[in-house]
Amino acid sequence: MVSRVERRVIFAETDAMRIVYYANYLQYFEIGRAEFFREFLAPFTDYIDRGLYLAVTETAVRYHKPARYDDRLVIETRLTRLGRASLKMSYMIAHKESKALISTGMTGHALLDEEGRVLRFEKDFRESLKVLLSDSPHDIALKARARTA
Numbered sequence: 001m002v003s004r005v006e007r008r009v010i011f012a013e014t015d016a017m018r019i020v021y022y023a024n025y026l027q028y029f030e031i032g033r034a035e036f037f038r039e040f041l042a043p044f045t046d047y048i049d050r051g052l053y054l055a056v057t058e059t060a061v062r063y064h065k066p067a068r069y070d071d072r073l074v075i076e077t078r079l080t081r082l083g084r085a086s087l088k089m090s091y092m093i094a095h096k097e098s099k100a101l102i103s104t105g106m107t108g109h110a111l112l113d114e115e116g117r118v119l120r121f122e123k124d125f126r127e128s129l130k131v132l133l134s135d136s137p138h139d140i141a142l143k144a145r146a147r148t149a
Helices: 024-040 044-049 123-130 137-148
Strands: 002-008 053-063 072-082 086-095 101-112
Touching (some): 024 044, 024 072, 024 086
Antiparallel strands (some): 053 101, 072 086, 086 101
């Protein structure tokens, strides 16, 4: 399953070169992740109310082309890996009008309680996550290349 959300670049997100400051892509990933959960499961506030948190354990970002002030972006988010107490999300950010690829990346997360202890996903919740799994944009590109080779 893929979640898509649109976002317009605001001036405060740009640097002296008038392009999106590199660290802001992690905020775009967070926007995508929050919308993914809201669309397919429940808003993060529901999990916080239950004392559950998805702590970021790793990140990776690849910058393909710059995004600039007032650009309209589309953030695509996928759940690409599911462990007993962890998951990975993959992201692809593209320019809405030109469809140019702006950025790709991933975030890894561990499920924690309020004291910061790692928890395993409850069986029902893990099953609801399993049906949302999909290939990462990187895996999709590799498969497409293999089909044309």
